[in-house]
Amino acid sequence: MKTILLVITMLFMTIAGKATTAPETMVTLSNYIFSGKAEIGKLINGRIEKVEVVSNRDYFTWKKGQLYLSKKGQQAIREKKELTVELTYLLEGKPEKKVFRILNDQFHRNPVIAHRGAWKKIPTTENSIKALQQAVTLGCAGSEFDVHMTKDDSLVVNHDAHYKGKAIEEYTYAELAKDRLDNGEMLPTLRAYLEEGMKQYGTKLIVEIKPTDKGAERAALRARKTVELVHELGAQAWANYISFDYNILLKVQQLDPAAHVQFLNGNKSPDELKKDNMPGLDYHYSVFQKNENWISDAKKYGMVLNVWTVNDEKTLRYFLEKGFPMITTNEPELLFQLLKTSPLISQ
Ligand code: MG
Numbered sequence: 001m002k003t004i005l006l007v008i009t010m011l012f013m014t015i016a017g018k019a020t021t022a023p024e025t026m027v028t029l030s031n032y033i034f035s036g037k038a039e040i041g042k043l044i045n046g047r048i049e050k051v052e053v054v055s056n057r058d059y060f061t062w063k064k065g066q067l068y069l070s071k072k073g074q075q076a077i078r079e080k081k082e083l084t085v086e087l088t089y090l091l092e093g094k095p096e097k098k099v100f101r102i103l104n105d106q107f108h109r110n111p112v113i114a115h116r117g118a119w120k121k122i123p124t125t126e127n128s129i130k131a132l133q134q135a136v137t138l139g140c141a142g143s144e145f146d147v148h149m150t151k152d153d154s155l156v157v158n159h160d161a162h163y164k165g166k167a168i169e170e171y172t173y174a175e176l177a178k179d180r181l182d183n184g185e186m187l188p189t190l191r192a193y194l195e196e197g198m199k200q201y202g203t204k205l206i207v208e209i210k211p212t213d214k215g216a217e218r219a220a221l222r223a224r225k226t227v228e229l230v231h232e233l234g235a236q237a238w239a240n241y242i243s244f245d246y247n248i249l250l251k252v253q254q255l256d257p258a259a260h261v262q263f264l265n266g267n268k269s270p271d272e273l274k275k276d277n278m279p280g281l282d283y284h285y286s287v288f289q290k291n292e293n294w295i296s297d298a299k300k301y302g303m304v305l306n307v308w309t310v311n312d313e314k315t316l317r318y319f320l321e322k323g324f325p326m327i328t329t330n331e332p333e334l335l336f337q338l339l340k341t342s343p344l345i346s347q
Helices: 002-019 071-080 128-139 188-199 216-231 244-257 272-276 284-289 292-300 312-323 332-341
Strands: 041-044 049-055 060-063 066-069 084-090 094-104 112-114 142-149 154-159 206-209 239-243 260-263 278-285 304-309 327-329
Touching: 041 244, 060 084, 060 154, 066 071, 066 084, 066 260, 071 084, 071 094, 084 244, 112 128, 112 332, 128 142, 128 188, 128 332, 142 188, 142 216, 154 188, 154 216, 154 332, 188 206, 216 244, 216 278, 239 244, 244 260, 260 304, 272 292, 278 284, 278 292, 284 292, 284 312, 292 304, 312 327, 312 332, 327 332
Parallel strands: 112 142, 112 327, 142 206, 206 239, 239 260, 260 278, 278 304, 304 327
Antiparallel strands: 041 066, 049 084, 060 066, 084 094, 142 154
């Protein structure tokens, strides 16, 4: 009888344990940014035990399921802009380790998100490294770019599903990279793009994972490979994810429940998003103008609002007056100018 009870109890514990986090959930912190508080973030993954700090132990401590910065660590991160910390832990009884990059909060406080980088006023190619660099130079709070996957599963940055007349999914990266971008750059890989973005601390990287017509499995693989690369590089503090494919975003959230995610398609109300714990929405401006109550509903639920792609002064003003924290635009210079001059807008 005792044995049966024990087996039932163990079975229940196993089921309960699995229910807290999906087996696929990666080991992730709830936050990677130091904003003046010693508490940095909790580890999210119910299957983890015995966490220990094994690097920079003067700077970091682990207590009560949370990562803390010591006084010395707080001073160091202010000076160095970022610190890394290596944690060891048991994941389902197996020893593992992971390195996290923690940033001092220097991200710009403005709503300017450069759409495909900044490429218009100083002409260059959309989604190029140069366009990202120009968005960084302008001081945009974010720079958006689009991610596709090649036939050999390389992630590349390009807007269309075709590159120089070739369907990206039908060719290998080597085949595609024979053709240069119009500005002479190589077709950027997502790795190169993220690495460039991580050279600075003011501009967030808004990663749009493009849908695919090759089926749900390929879509899920795009999501997985993108999130895994962000984690491998330690880019979590910089990265926001957006997509028109709701299932891609659900996959991102499953892998990394702390990920900053915004849905693009505009066909779900904040009430519907709330049911899936979707933390943000980034809709076409006409959707918000037709459904103004969605703006107040999203704010009420604490969702992060973003809007695309707003390029004229009148519409930019509309969204500034509505208090949007993010506005995606091909005209970042114009939006900065409005922020400086408009008496209506308090930033
Ligand atoms: Mg895009």
